[in-house]
Each structure stands twice: as C-alpha cells, then as structure tokens.
Amino acid sequence: MATLNLQNITKSFGTAQVLQGIDLAIKDKEFVVFVGPSGCGKSTLLRIVAGLELATSGQIVIDGTDVSALAPVDRGISMVFQSYALYPHLTVFENIAFPLRVQKLPETDVRAKVAKAAEILQLGEKLHLKPGQLSGGQRQRVAIGRSIVRNPKIFLFDEPLSNLDAALRGDMRVELSQLHRDLAATMIYVTHDQIEAMTMAHRIVVLNAGRVEQFGTPMELYHHPATRFVATFIGQPNMNLVPATVLGTDATGLSVELEGGLRLTLPVDAGRAKTGDRVEVGVRPENTALGDGLSMKVRVLERLGGVSITYCVTPSGARFCASLPGDAAIAEGQTIGLAINPADCHVFDANGRVMRRRMAPALAA
Numbered sequence: 001m002a003t004l005n006l007q008n009i010t011k012s013f014g015t016a017q018v019l020q021g022i023d024l025a026i027k028d029k030e031f032v033v034f035v036g037p038s039g040c041g042k043s044t045l046l047r048i049v050a051g052l053e054l055a056t057s058g059q060i061v062i063d064g065t066d067v068s069a070l071a072p073v074d075r076g077i078s079m080v081f082q083s084y085a086l087y088p089h090l091t092v093f094e095n096i097a098f099p100l101r102v103q104k105l106p107e108t109d110v111r112a113k114v115a116k117a118a119e120i121l122q123l124g125e126k127l128h129l130k131p132g133q134l135s136g137g138q139r140q141r142v143a144i145g146r147s148i149v150r151n152p153k154i155f156l157f158d159e160p161l162s163n164l165d166a167a168l169r170g171d172m173r174v175e176l177s178q179l180h181r182d183l184a185a186t187m188i189y190v191t192h193d194q195i196e197a198m199t200m201a202h203r204i205v206v207l208n209a210g211r212v213e214q215f216g217t218p219m220e221l222y223h224h225p226a227t228r229f230v231a232t233f234i235g236q237p238n239m240n241l242v243p244a245t246v247l248g249t250d251a252t253g254l255s256v257e258l259e260g261g262l263r264l265t266l267p268v269d270a271g272r273a274k275t276g277d278r279v280e281v282g283v284r285p286e287n288t289a290l291g292d293g294l295s296m297k298v299r300v301l302e303r304l305g306g307v308s309i310t311y312c313v314t315p316s317g318a319r320f321c322a323s324l325p326g327d328a329a330i331a332e333g334q335t336i337g338l339a340i341n342p343a344d345c346h347v348f349d350a351n352g353r354v355m356r357r358r359m360a361p362a363l364a365a
Contacts, residue, residue: 009058282346291339
C-alpha cells in the first residue's frame with residue numbers, strides 16, 4: 001500500500017510564495033500527473049514530496065505516517081530526473097546497481113535485482129555498455145531501472161521525457177504506462193505537456209500560480225473544466241473563448257449574443273448572471289462544423305490527413321480555431337460559417353469560473 005496525502009502544503013522563497021495551501025489525496029497504485037505552465041510550482045511540489053525541498057508549512061503523509069521531517073532516503077520514494085543523472089564511467093549494470101552498492105547488499109542480491117529490472121525495461125543486452133553508447137530513451141530507462149531496484153513505495157518522475165525527440169517521447173509514454181501496470185506502483189509524474197498528462201494519468205492535478213485549479217480524471221477535466229484556465233490548458237488545439245453578452249435567463253438556460261450577432265441559448269445554470277453581463281463562451285475546435293453560425297475568414301489551413309486544423313479570424317480580429325474533416329472544401333482566404341451546438345459550449349463568468357451545465361431531464365418510466 002502506498003497512499004500519499006498532502007495537507008496544506010505551502011512554500012515560500014523569501015517574499016515569493018510558490019505554493020499556496022496544496023491539499024491532495026493520492027490513492028494506492030494511482031498514476032497521478034502534476035501539470036501546468038512553467039513557474040506554476042509543480043516541480044517544487046514534487047521536490048517537497050521527495051524531501052529535496054522543505055515545505056514552509058504543511059504535512060506530507062505516506063501510508064498514514066507523517067514523513068515531513070524525514071530525510072529523502074527514509075521516505076520510501078525514488079525519483080527519476082529530467083537529466084538522467086547517470087555515471088558516464090560506469091556500465092549500465094553498475095549504474096542500475098549503484099543504490100544497492102550503497103546499501104551494501106550481497107552480490108547475489110544485487111545481481112538478482114538488476115537482472116529483474118533489466119528484464120522489465122528490456123535492457124538485458126545493454127548491461128555491459130556505458131551511457132554514452134545508448135540512445136536517449138535507453139538512458140532514461142537506465143535511470144528508471146536505478147529507481148526500480150530500490151523497490152520504493154512511490155515513484156516520482158520530474159519531466160523525464162523532455163530531452164527526447166517527439167517520436168521517442170510517444171514511444172516512452174507507452175513504455176511508462178506499461179511499466180506502471182507491470183509494477184502496480186504509485187507514481188507521480190511532472191510535466192508541462194498536457195498531451196503526456198492526458199494519455200498517461202489516472203488523475204491529473206492542474207496547477208496554476210501555486211494553487212490547484214482542478215484535480216480529476218483526464219476526461220473530467222476535458223468535459224467539465226472548473227475554470228477558464230483548465231478549459232484552455234486541457235485539450236489540443238486549445239479551446240476558443242468568444243466574448244458574449246447576457247440577454248437573459250429562463251428555464252432553458254442562459255441566452256447570450258456572441259460577436260457578429262449570433263444568439264444562443266446555453267443549457268447552463270446562470271447563477272447570479274443578469275442581463276447585460278459579459279461572459280465568455282468556450283468552444284472546442286472539435287465541436288465545430290461548417291454551416292450557419294459564426295462567420296470568419298480562414299487565415300491558415302493545416303491539412304493533417306484525417307483532419308484539417310483551420311485557423312480563422314473573426315470580423316473583430318479575434319482568433320478562432322476549428323478542427324474540420326480532412327477533405328473539407330475550404331481554402332485560405334475564404335470566409336466560412338461555423339455552426340456551434342449549444343450543448344457543447346462552456347460558459348465562464350467574469351471571474352473565470354465555469355457556469356455549471358444543467359443536467360438533462362430524466363426520461364419517464
């Protein structure tokens with residue numbers, strides 16, 4: 001069992017407060033990803049869990065034990081760094097075995113543990129080589145192997161794929177997901193890449209300016225973002241935000257007028273919204289289609305085979321992105337209409353908080 005609870009974690013460097021009251025409960029065997037823009041505090045939070053930084057206040061509890069004051073080696077965790085941190089003069093075998101040598105384990109135990117890790121990571125034929133003779137992906141696997149032999153309660157990964165090229169990152173995402181299933185371990189992974197977060201995580205922690213914006217499954221964040229920030233951070237291409245004016249509210253939802261005169265009734269709970277208020281309507285590029293609706297001019301068209309990513313500009317000069325069929329009959333410089341389904345829209349108030357969608361009425365028995 002390897003649960004992790006972070007209770008009101010704060011961190012300040014001088015007068016700069018980097019983390020502001022982080023509360024998280026991570027389950028046993030969960031793969032959790034910390035994601036957010038540069039400077040949001042995700043790597044600092046991971047280092048606090050590892051014991052490489054001390055929290056200004058708060059508690060770190062692993063399996064019910066407060067480890068806040070314990071040294072990194074006593075926390076039952078293992079960390080894989082972005083830079084691999086391999087010893088260039090040692091073979092793959094000795095790099096993986098290094099933490100076992102420090103523990104002064106018998107040679108038979110060292111060889112057995114290294115062999116098991118090498119088998120899991122498909123490094124059996126590379127054990128005699130040195131890091132300089134390996135590819136970037138292989139070196140990262142060696143760094144992971146060094147963590148596996150310690151048999152930690154929790155694995156920590158600090159942007160481990162950021163030094164790899166795009167194709168290799170895709171391959172390594174698959175390998176890490178398979179490794180998690182094979183080890184049945186609790187893993188926490190830091191990245192600024194939301195695609196890595198969406199494809200690998202059981203749950204994602206979205207951090208912004210030292211606070212947790214939202215913590216949920218990838219599809220919860222995609223379909224039900226709590227804030228404007230989460231909505232625009234999760235999803236590729238990014239969600240479009242269209243300014244709108246509230247026309248009124250009734251039993252069907254919130255009536256708004258978008259720029260260009262398009263009027264929609266959106267099935268959301270308007271809360272305190274009143275006529276004349278300004279809101280933003282969020283529209284994902286994949287929730288658009290050619291048809292009557294918003295009028296805009298195509299600036300750049302990216303034909304990707306099955307899909308055409310269409311970058312447009314509205315009459316007011318605002319940017320808008322649509323994801324259309326690969327063979328859509330459109331061209332750069334053309335004015336097109338984009339139809340929007342109100343049920344697919346998200347609405348954000350002036351504070352960037354989402355207006356919750358109304359539940360569909362239950363069917364009569």
